[in-house]
Amino acid sequence: MSLYAGRMTHLLFFAAFVLLTWAGTRRFQRTGNVPIRRVTGLDAFEEAIGRATELGRPVHFSLGRGLFDAEHGAQTFAGFSMLKHTALMTARYGCRLIVTNQSPQAHPVTEEIVRQAYVEAGRPDDYVADDVRYLSEQQTAYVSGVIGVMERERIAANVMVGYFYAESMMLAETANKVGAIQIAGTANTHQIPFFVAACDYTLIGEEIFAASAYLERQPVQIGCLVAQDYGKYVAAGIILVGSILATAGYPFLSQWIKK
Amino acid sequence: MSTQLGVWIAALCTIFMYSYLWRDNPLFKLGEHVFIAIGAAHAIVMGYQNIVEMAWRPMVGGKAYMVLPLVMGAILYTRFFKQVSMLSRIPIAFLVGLAAALSIRGALDASFIKQVASTMVPIKNANDLITMLGVVTTISYFFFTATARSGPLRFSAEVGRWVMMVAFGAAFGNTVMARMSLVIGRLQFLFGQWIKIL
Amino acid sequence: MKFTGVPILVTMVVGGVVLLDFFVKQSNLILLSREFMNWGVIISAFATGLGAANLLRIHAKRTQLRRTDWWYSGILLCVLVGYTALGVLKHSSSSQYQFVFNHMFQPLSATVFSFNAFFMTSAAYRAFRVRTVHATVLLVSALLMMLGRVGIGEVLYKDMPGIASWISRVPTTAGFRGITIGAALGAIGLSLRVLTGIERSQFGGTGGGGGAA
Amino acid sequence: MNLWEIFQNIDRRVWYVLLLVSLFIPLVRPLGLPLSIGGEARDVYNTIEALPAGSVVIVSPSYSPGTDAEMWPQHAAVMQHLMRKGCKIIQVSLALESVMYAVRAIEAYAPKYNYKMGVDHVIMPYKAGLDVVIASMGRDIHALYTEDYYGTLTSQLPLMQSISGIQDIALVVDFMPGNTLVDYIKQIGSVYNTPITGGVTGVCIPTMMPYVMSGQCRGLLGGMRGAAEYELLINSPGSAIGGMDAQSLSHLLIIVAIALGNIGLVAGRGLRKGGGGK
Numbered sequence: 043m044s045l046y047a048g049r050m051t052h053l054l055f056f057a058a059f060v061l062l063t064w065a066g067t068r069r070f071q072r073t074g075n076v077p078i079r080r081v082t083g084l085d086a087f088e089e090a091i092g093r094a095t096e097l098g099r100p101v102h103f104s105l106g107r108g109l110f111d112a113e114h115g116a117q118t119f120a121g122f123s124m125l126k127h128t129a130l131m132t133a134r135y136g137c138r139l140i141v142t143n144q145s146p147q148a149h150p151v152t153e154e155i156v157r158q159a160y161v162e163a164g165r166p167d168d169y170v171a172d173d174v175r176y177l178s179e180q181q182t183a184y185v186s187g188v189i190g191v192m193e194r195e196r197i198a199a200n201v202m203v204g205y206f207y208a209e210s211m212m213l214a215e216t217a218n219k220v221g222a223i224q225i226a227g228t229a230n231t232h233q234i235p236f237f238v239a240a241c242d243y244t245l246i247g248e249e250i251f252a253a254s255a256y257l258e259r260q261p262v263q264i265g266c267l268v269a270q271d272y273g274k275y276v277a278a279g280i281i282l283v284g285s286i287l288a289t290a291g292y293p294f295l296s297q298w299i300k301k
Numbered sequence: 302m303s304t305q306l307g308v309w310i311a312a313l314c315t316i317f318m319y320s321y322l323w324r325d326n327p328l329f330k331l332g333e334h335v336f337i338a339i340g341a342a343h344a345i346v347m348g349y350q351n352i353v354e355m356a357w358r359p360m361v362g363g364k365a366y367m368v369l370p371l372v373m374g375a376i377l378y379t380r381f382f383k384q385v386s387m388l389s390r391i392p393i394a395f396l397v398g399l400a401a402a403l404s405i406r407g408a409l410d411a412s413f414i415k416q417v418a419s420t421m422v423p424i425k426n427a428n429d430l431i432t433m434l435g436v437v438t439t440i441s442y443f444f445f446t447a448t449a450r451s452g453p454l455r456f457s458a459e460v461g462r463w464v465m466m467v468a469f470g471a472a473f474g475n476t477v478m479a480r481m482s483l484v485i486g487r488l489q490f491l492f493g494q495w496i497k498i499l
Numbered sequence: 500m501k502f503t504g505v506p507i508l509v510t511m512v513v514g515g516v517v518l519l520d521f522f523v524k525q526s527n528l529i530l531l532s533r534e535f536m537n538w539g540v541i542i543s544a545f546a547t548g549l550g551a552a553n554l555l556r557i558h559a560k561r562t563q564l565r566r567t568d569w570w571y572s573g574i575l576l577c578v579l580v581g582y583t584a585l586g587v588l589k590h591s592s593s594s595q596y597q598f599v600f601n602h603m604f605q606p607l608s609a610t611v612f613s614f615n616a617f618f619m620t621s622a623a624y625r626a627f628r629v630r631t632v633h634a635t636v637l638l639v640s641a642l643l644m645m646l647g648r649v650g651i652g653e654v655l656y657k658d659m660p661g662i663a664s665w666i667s668r669v670p671t672t673a674g675f676r677g678i679t680i681g682a683a684l685g686a687i688g689l690s691l692r693v694l695t696g697i698e699r700s701q702f703g704g705t706g707g708g709g710g711a712a
Numbered sequence: 713m714n715l716w717e718i719f720q721n722i723d724r725r726v727w728y729v730l731l732l733v734s735l736f737i738p739l740v741r742p743l744g745l746p747l748s749i750g751g752e753a754r755d756v757y758n759t760i761e762a763l764p765a766g767s768v769v770i771v772s773p774s775y776s777p778g779t780d781a782e783m784w785p786q787h788a789a790v791m792q793h794l795m796r797k798g799c800k801i802i803q804v805s806l807a808l809e810s811v812m813y814a815v816r817a818i819e820a821y822a823p824k825y826n827y828k829m830g831v832d833h834v835i836m837p838y839k840a841g842l843d844v845v846i847a848s849m850g851r852d853i854h855a856l857y858t859e860d861y862y863g864t865l866t867s868q869l870p871l872m873q874s875i876s877g878i879q880d881i882a883l884v885v886d887f888m889p890g891n892t893l894v895d896y897i898k899q900i901g902s903v904y905n906t907p908i909t910g911g912v913t914g915v916c917i918p919t920m921m922p923y924v925m926s927g928q929c930r931g932l933l934g935g936m937r938g939a940a941e942y943e944l945l946i947n948s949p950g951s952a953i954g955g956m957d958a959q960s961l962s963h964l965l966i967i968v969a970i971a972l973g974n975i976g977l978v979a980g981r982g983l984r985k986g987g988g989g990k
Contacts, residue, residue: 043525047365052409053522059687078445103567110539112407115400116375116686119693120703126700144552146344147543148484149398151378151701160367172557176550180604182611182778183340186318193325194568208615215618219724229682231675232915235469238637239626241620246465247678251685254698256445262697266688267445274444277417278437284421285433296421299414299634306604314603318610322617322728333570336607338578339599340552345949346586346596348547350702356541370538374545381552387502390702391543394506397701398513399539403665403691408523416676420923428665432673439677461677466636468674471666472645472918473637474930476619478559479914482936484735484783485955490606492739499739605777605809612778616962620731621724624969628977638970645967648914648937650745651960660748668919675918 051299058276059269066268070261076268078183082257083225085244090199090223090242091131097116099198100138100173102191104213105130105152106204106228107181108145114205116251117229118148121204123254124227128201129159133168141174142191144184144209149176192216202241203225203250206233214240227253303495314497315487437466507696514694554579640666718950719976721899723886728971732966738957739939745960747953754943755931756909759883762848765798767882768875770849772896772910774806774888776893779913784813785952787887788913791817799882800871801833804857806845806892811838811861830869843895850878850900878904883930886910893920897928911938932990 045053072075086182094101105121107114132139141156143149154175160169178186189212191197200217202210203226210226210233217224220239226237227245238245245253248270255263284295303309317332352374360367373392380389420436422429441454442461493499520532556571566572585596627638629683645661646652692698713721763769765901771791775783794801803814814835818827827833836857839845848856853875857866866872875881884906893910901908907930912920914935923929933942936959939952 044524045522046524049522051414054521055414056405056409056687059684060691063688063691066452069333076446081507081587110396110400110543112400112403115404116408116690118400119404119689119698120685122700123689124475125696145551146546146548147393149379149550149553151393151544153380154390154702155700156386172560174553175557176553178337178340179344179547179550180608182341182608183336185614186607186611187337189321190325190330190333196650208612211618211622212611215622218622229678229686231468231678233474235473236622238469239473240622248681248685251682251689254444254689254700260697262692266692269679270684270688271444271446273413273687274440274681277413277680277684278440281417281420281433285424285429288421288423293423296418299418299421307598308871311602311606314606315610317605319613322614323725330568331574332607334575335564335578335603336611337554338575339604340721341554341609342582342586343552343591343600343604344547345583346591347589348544350591351544351594352541354671355537355544370541373538374542377542377545377549379575380549390502390506392545393701394509395513395535396511396539396542397533397693398515399517401510402517402521404690404843405687405694407659408683408686409521412686414682416683417590420676428669431669432676434512435670435673436677436680439674440680442677442682457653462633463672464674465678466549466600466633466669467640467666468678469588470637470640470642471644471663471671473619473623474641474663475648475667475917476915477616477623477645477963477966478937478959479779479935480613480616480619480649481735481959482777482781482914483609484616484731484938484962485739486777487610488732488739489781489951489955490609492736554923600809607782609777617728617731620962620966620969623966624722624724624727624973627970628973630977636976642967642970648958649963650747650956651964653746653748654827660750668921671918672921676796 048086048300053275055273059273062272063262063265064267065265066272067261067265069268070264076264078256078264078267081245081249081252081256083227083245083249084226084253086223086243087127087131087201090201090225091128091135091137094132095135095137097198099196101128101132101142101201102188102195102197102198102217102222103139103141104188104200104202104204105143105145105148106202106206106209108143108204110135110145110147110149117180117205118145120146120227120229120250120253122151122155122258124201124203125155126159127253127257129156130163133160133163133165136165136168138170139173139192140195142184142188143174143176144179144181146176149174155156155197181207181209185209188213189216192220192222196220197222200224200226202228202237203245203253204228205230206237208233211236211240302497308495311497312491313486317492439464503696503699503702506702510694518694551579551583580629637665642671713886714980716976716980719972720980722969722972723942729985730965732963733960734961738961739954742954743794743874743957743960747937747940747944748958749941749944750938752932752934753945755940756790756911756933757793757931757942757945759907759909759930760793760797760799760885762795763799763882766800767797768800768802768871768880768958770881770884771803771814772806772884772886772888773799773803773817774810774886774892775813775913776807776809776889779889780813781888782913782936782939783889783911784816785936785950785955786933786942787813787817788820788950789939789942789952790885790887790911790933790950791821791944792948793942794885795821795827796946800874802836802881804836804849805838806842806888807973808838808840809855814861815839822988829862830860830864831871834866834869837861842892843899846892846895846899850904853877878906879980881906884908884910887912887915893929894923894945897923899927923945 115217179185200222206228224242226241227250229247255267317328321329356367377392438457438461441457490497517532520528561572562569629635644663647659652659773787776897805811896908909930911933917934924932935956943950
């Protein structure tokens with residue numbers, strides 16, 4: 043049993059991350075206070091769902107691709123926690139929530155999340171099973187289905203968080219057409235521009251992963267945020283130092299990290 | 302005009318869907334429902350073939366433990382029976398565990414270490430310097446704990462935001478061409494293969 | 500109904516094995532983790548049936564109760580059942596199956612995909628306005644890029660493709676890389692919380708291991 | 713509503729119609745706008761031009777109808793070039809729908825260059841698994857493909873008999889809107905030193921650039937423009953060159969749209985400010 047060649051850096055970094063999360067959690071538990079910057083996109087939920095309630099029209103939620111694999115998994119989880127948040131709010135406000143799914147794996151999970159949220163909000167009877175819908179695994183078939191939902195159910199708010207491909211533009215523009223207020227977030231860099239162009243609020247990259255911590259503020263989540271920030275210091279620091287050293291003719295740092 | 306049935310069907314499908322651009326209408330609704338049905342059926346067929354090829358045949362062929370994923374897959378359906386519905390969380394938990402671990406692997410390697418490493422290059426010209434500073438300032442935009450958002454970091458985050466805006470604009474502009482190609486493809490089909498005037 | 504202990508244990512074990520396999524070289528670990536990944540594909544294939552069941556239920560109800568537009572749901576049901584039967588009974592490589600796939604599914608798909616071009620035009624018209632400094636930067640960058648990518652840009656200014664290529668090579672790479680690095684940290688953090696059962700919204704629970712306000 | 717407000721609130725359907733018109737006209741009547749040939753397309757051309765006649769090349773069309781307007785012209789142009797050079801071609805597909813493009817390429821160009829199935833070219837069936845398939849192609853191509861697309865045993869095909877494995881492949885050309893080109897580079901290019909090149913959709917160009925710059929990918933055809941450049945290089949104008957004029961007009965339309973919106977905004981703002989001042 044041995045370590046894979048070249049995985050030392052990965053292991054060191056991962057171990058450091060776990061340690062920092064623990065340290066951050068402790069700090070939060072001790073002081074009870076870690077100031078966090080505002081994320082406008084997350085603050086906008088109140089406005090979006092509030093408006094939908096006033097108009098008496100539904101909120102639509104999409105996870106995007108919703109797959110459970112290396113590339114999409116984490117973003118799907120981020121979508122789940124945003125769905126939880128959205129469902130809790132719609133349940134409390136008595137607003138209708140329609141969830142459309144592209145991924146058959148994510149479909150049962152979304153059903154469970156929405157149902158539990160209505161139970162937690164004390165309104166289990168308001169949960170409508172038919173409002174959590176699987177449409178299609180095929181991207182464009184899914185889009186045509188969502189267009190149908192948006193047009194015919196006259197949605198007033200549209201929340202999209204998860205891994206999105208080309209559906210981003212089509213969903214965002216249709217929702218805009220029917221006059222919905224939109225909050226969208228993804229970490230797929232190529233699709234962020236379309237959300238930025240077509241949506242009212244956009245969560246960029248890391249913001250979707252931090253969302254649950256931002257909204258729920260549980261100690262471990264905050265600890266994780268602290269670790270993430272340290273990770274960024276480390277990344278920025280070694281990029282700066284490594285580049286300067288490499289320029290000066292000492293490339294050992296950049297060689298070490300490539301190992 | 303084409304005389305092939307397939308081309309005619311394809312042309313009608315194209316026109317039905319494009320009719321949505323004007324407004325939602327019965328033709329689009331018809332296209333949409335047929336599309337979803339074919340998509341779902343195709344997924345079932347592929348899923349069925351996957352199960353047969355990846356689990357059933359190996360199991361019958363001697364790999365008895367392949368009964369495990371089959372049972373786990375079947376357990377997903379317990380959600381339709383109230384008393385045992387919570388069992389369906391087990392296969393979901395399996396998928397979740399798999400996805401979480403794979404995500405960490407992918408994020409650590411391809412998205413973190415590799416990206417950091419490829420930015421640490423000797424600075425030979427202005428472009429290298431701009432790239433390096435662009436990466437660092439963009440990273441600084443994402444600091445969440447508020448103490449990090451003051452003084453020089455605040456400035457850096459603002460620069461990072463500019464860099465991102467340039468990137469977003471560029472990505473948008475860059476994609477226009479690819480998307481136009483899609484319509485060109487449909488027009489070439491309609492007027493080339495169907496009406497045959499191109 | 501709280502049933503989270505066993506599922507979280509399953510998550511931890513499966514995730515632990517696959518994660519450990521990334522770092523440690525051990526033949527049994529490699530085999531087990533590969534096997535787990537295969538199982539993932541098989542379980543996902545079963546999930547497809549769940550999705551189809553949902554479609555069937557919703558549209559059967561609509562057809563039965565004669566709700567608005569019920570007959571579209573009826574058509575959906577017929578196509579769904581018919582095409583599935585064709586695929587299962589005659590295999591997906593049969594000519595009938597392929598005919599539907601090539602002459603219905605594909606043009607439908609390509610057409611919906613091409614909506615992107617129209618939507619980009621209307622979104623660009625609406626969103627790219629000089630309201631704020633940031634919006635202006637976005638707009639200028641997009642304009643330069645579009646001009647640089649097509650022949651007409653070259654007619655206007657000879658070096659336009661060069662400018663576009665610079666923007667796409669230097670600042671765009673930098674911006675996307677920065678976002679990717681940040682997002683990687685976020686993804687690691689969230690996945691770690693999921694793996695350890697701290698974040699459990701996938702079972703309908705809340706994050707943080709307890710009830711959240 | 714004054715003129716400036718009208719400029720700011722043009723119905724989206726107006727733009728849709730204008731877009732269709734701007735794309736359609738150049739297809740019927742190409743404008744012949746100038747097009748310079750980029751270094752990346754030339755690199756692909758030079759790589760193929762340098763192959764000796766009779767070299768065996770793997771061509772991997774793995775795109776689907778959603779992207780065929782961009783990918784098919786690239787694929788078609790490269791196939792013509794390979795046939796003109798007398799290379800033997802093995803076509804493999806990593807996407808379910810893409811075998812039909814392999815067939816289409818053969819139907820379109822094989823008669824002209826007198827290419828015979830099994831001798832000068834082979835079409836392999838679709839295999840699921842993306843990078844896993846690519847890896848096993850490197851390990852043992854004969855074991856991966858026991859039958860060709862038409863069901864003939866590959867052991868009976870002269871072209872397949874002539875190669876022992878990946879080391880006899882002179883070049884791999886991949887056409888894919890996704891990540892398979894990167895997979896080919898990782899699983900075959902860097903493991904067996906087989907030269908890799910290919911084409912991608914416009915969206916994927918930025919992803920591929922690092923590999924092109926490092927030389928792991930010998931040049932690149934990017935989107936419809938890459939295809940048009942290649943058509944110019946091999947001197948065989950096809951659908952991409954006509955398409956590029958359509959591209960020009962449609963891009964111009966978006967620029968006009970943005971300009972109108974902004975003129976309306978800025979002028980409207982000026983008016984309002986002026987009015988308030990008085």
